[in-house]
Amino acid sequence: xxxxxxxxxxxxxxxxxxxxxxxxxxxxxxxxxxxxxxxxxxxxxxxxxxxxxxxxxxxxxxxxxxxxxxxxxxxxxxxxxxxxxxxxxxxxxxxxxxxxxxxxxxxxxxxxxxxxxxxxxxxxxxxxxxxxxxxxxxxxxxxxxxxxxxxxxxxxxxxxxxxxxxxxxxxxxxxxxxxxxxxxxxxxxxxxxxxxxxxxxxxxxxxxxxxx
Amino acid sequence: xxxxxxxxxxxxxxxxxxxxxxxxxxxxxxxxxxxxxxxxxxxxxxxxxxxxxxxxxxxxxxxxxxxxxxxxxxxxxxxxxxxxxxxxxxxxxxxxxxxxxxxxxxxxxxxxxxxxxxxxxxxxxxxxxxxxxxxxxxxxxxxxxxxxxxxxxxxxxxxxxxxxxxxxxxxxxxxxxxxxxxxxxxxxxxxxxxxxxxxxxxxxxxxxxxxxxxxxxxxxxxxxxxxxxxxxxxxxxxxxxxxxxxxxxxxxxxxxxxxxxxxxxxxxxxxxxxxxxxxxxxxxxxxxxxxxxxxxxxxxxxxxxxxxxxxxxxxxxxxxxxxxxxxxxxxxxxxxxxxxxxxxxxxxxxxxx
Numbered sequence: 001x002x003x004x005x006x007x008x009x010x011x012x013x014x015x016x017x018x019x020x021x022x023x024x025x026x027x028x029x030x031x032x033x034x035x036x037x038x039x040x041x042x043x044x045x046x047x048x049x050x051x052x053x054x055x056x057x058x059x060x061x062x063x064x065x066x067x068x069x070x071x072x073x074x075x076x077x078x079x080x081x082x083x084x085x086x087x088x089x090x091x092x093x094x095x096x097x098x099x100x101x102x103x104x105x106x107x108x109x110x111x112x113x114x115x116x117x118x119x120x121x122x123x124x125x126x127x128x129x130x131x132x133x134x135x136x137x138x139x140x141x142x143x144x145x146x147x148x149x150x151x152x153x154x155x156x157x158x159x160x161x162x163x164x165x166x167x168x169x170x171x172x173x174x175x176x177x178x179x180x181x182x183x184x185x186x187x188x189x190x191x192x193x194x195x196x197x198x199x200x201x202x203x204x205x206x207x208x209x210x211x212x
Numbered sequence: 213x214x215x216x217x218x219x220x221x222x223x224x225x226x227x228x229x230x231x232x233x234x235x236x237x238x239x240x241x242x243x244x245x246x247x248x249x250x251x252x253x254x255x256x257x258x259x260x261x262x263x264x265x266x267x268x269x270x271x272x273x274x275x276x277x278x279x280x281x282x283x284x285x286x287x288x289x290x291x292x293x294x295x296x297x298x299x300x301x302x303x304x305x306x307x308x309x310x311x312x313x314x315x316x317x318x319x320x321x322x323x324x325x326x327x328x329x330x331x332x333x334x335x336x337x338x339x340x341x342x343x344x345x346x347x348x349x350x351x352x353x354x355x356x357x358x359x360x361x362x363x364x365x366x367x368x369x370x371x372x373x374x375x376x377x378x379x380x381x382x383x384x385x386x387x388x389x390x391x392x393x394x395x396x397x398x399x400x401x402x403x404x405x406x407x408x409x410x411x412x413x414x415x416x417x418x419x420x421x422x423x424x425x426x427x428x429x430x431x432x433x434x435x436x437x438x439x440x441x442x443x444x445x446x447x448x449x450x451x452x453x454x455x456x457x458x459x460x461x462x463x464x465x466x467x468x469x470x471x472x473x474x475x476x477x478x479x480x481x482x483x484x485x486x487x488x489x490x491x492x493x494x495x496x497x498x499x500x501x502x503x504x505x506x507x508x509x510x511x512x513x514x515x516x517x518x519x520x521x522x523x524x525x526x527x528x529x530x531x532x533x534x535x536x537x538x539x540x541x542x543x544x545x546x547x548x549x550x551x552x553x554x555x556x557x558x559x560x561x562x563x564x565x
Binding site: 123158 | 344345347348351352355356384385388389390392393396397399400403518519
């Protein structure tokens with residue numbers, strides 16, 4: 001019964017909430033307009049936007065020693081998660097079933113490496129957030145729930161890997177549905193907003209001739 | 213009867229009796245050795261023509277087979293029963309007894325001795341003991357260790373503890389999930405142990421005073437102050453148990469997890485035995501570490517949560533380290549300095565109201 005709900009109506013609801021929620025959040029952010037800038041432009045906003053996006057992939061030289069763990073763990077987690085989400089064989093098959101689009105999945109050994117890196121990155125990032133006095137103070141429930149929910153989704157996925165028990169697959173899918181519903185109303189929206197956010201800052205300062 | 217008819221009948225009688233004799237000999241001749249052995253048994257009993265073959269099989273002699281693979285020429289893994297007997301009759305019950313006894317001793321010690329209080333009470337002035345990176349490394353190792361410990365204990369003891377609760381089908385699902393999680397997190401534990409080693413090793417070598425600390429029981433028995441550096445002898449022993457035990461766990465675990473490098477069944481069985489014994493030892497000793505870091509010694513937990521300890525705690529438990537910190541000459545601050553994750557600075561925070 002529960003498995004039918006998870007594979008059926010829960011999945012549909014989660015997808016709709018995710019899609020409409022993300023769209024609503026993006027539109028509501030872009031609808032907020034700034035006051036017009038009448039100053040003479042000293043540089044190109046477009047160049048500033050693109051430049052900020054590319055430059056922000058690495059920390060500034062002065063900050064490297066302070067942010068080393070954060071940068072390394074961040075890349076481990078995000079790249080590992082990206083690989084798992086799009087190239088793990090069960091996910092590729094699932095996407096093919098749902099959309100008709102398929103591609104070559106990564107080999108098993110690559111899946112294991114990607115999963116290890118993703119877990120290491122996520123654990124280090126969350127523990128560092130709790131241990132660092134500054135990030136501990138400025139973190140709220142949203143930050144912790146997002147991290148824990150993502151961890152649980154990944155963990156249940158790995159528990160269901162050998163596909164021996166349908167109950168484990170259902171549990172993983174249910175966790176994914178909770179994650180999809182939570183996504184648009186949380187800081188997980190940074191997945192869609194980091195590019196526009198960097199672009200806005202880069203364009204704002206680029207127009208003034210400042211490399212942001 | 214004519215002469216011709218008489219000779220024909222005799223001829224037929226000869227043929228029939230010959231055939232019957234041949235049949236009798238065919239059936240009876242193979243029984244002669246058994247009859248002889250029955251009448252006059254020889255030492256070792258009746259030789260079984262198949263006994264040489266089965267002796268070779270039982271001794272694990274490799275034969276020839278068309279199947280390609282490690283150990284495929286071994287018909288029966290004779291040591292497998294030894295391994296199974298060890299696991300079921302010794303590792304599991306003795307491991308439970310070991311863990312249970314240590315837990316009971318810790319509880320008893322706490323009830324009798326109570327927590328070790330800070331001498332003279334806390335002063336309210338804090339001193340930094342562990343920086344962000346050290347604490348992150350510690351809790352990273354802890355989280356992976358406990359996930360592995362929990363899933364590993366379910367794999368070892370689950371059938372006795374969880375089947376009555378979950379039933380066979382429920383336990384099958386749980387065990388499958390635990391096995392996958394255990395296999396996945398195993399390699400991460402090696403990363404964590406190496407991080408732990410690199411971070412803390414420099415303060416965990418033997419130093420003068422460690423033997424005296426051990427002889428005095430660290431002040432736990434009988435009370436009184438015992439001199440120690442940044443880490444006392446007990447902490448150093450735990451560090452090396454964790455690192456060396458962790459390495460044994462990691463290497464044996466990797467052998468078990470990735471059985472695609474030509475490991476035979478005997479290597480896997482030995483690895484499993486080492487893995488189980490090392491796991492039970494490290495888990496059990498960690499009970500003591502957890503006790504001392506939480507309820508057992510007042511003021512200790514803060515060192516690993518916010519990184520700071522009371523100056524009185526530092527003076528009474530790690531006096532030589534405290535003296536080094538003070539001698540380094542950092543000025544007292546009214547508020548805690550921002551900890552940017554760089555190696556421990558001599559920060560002092562005054563939390564007096």
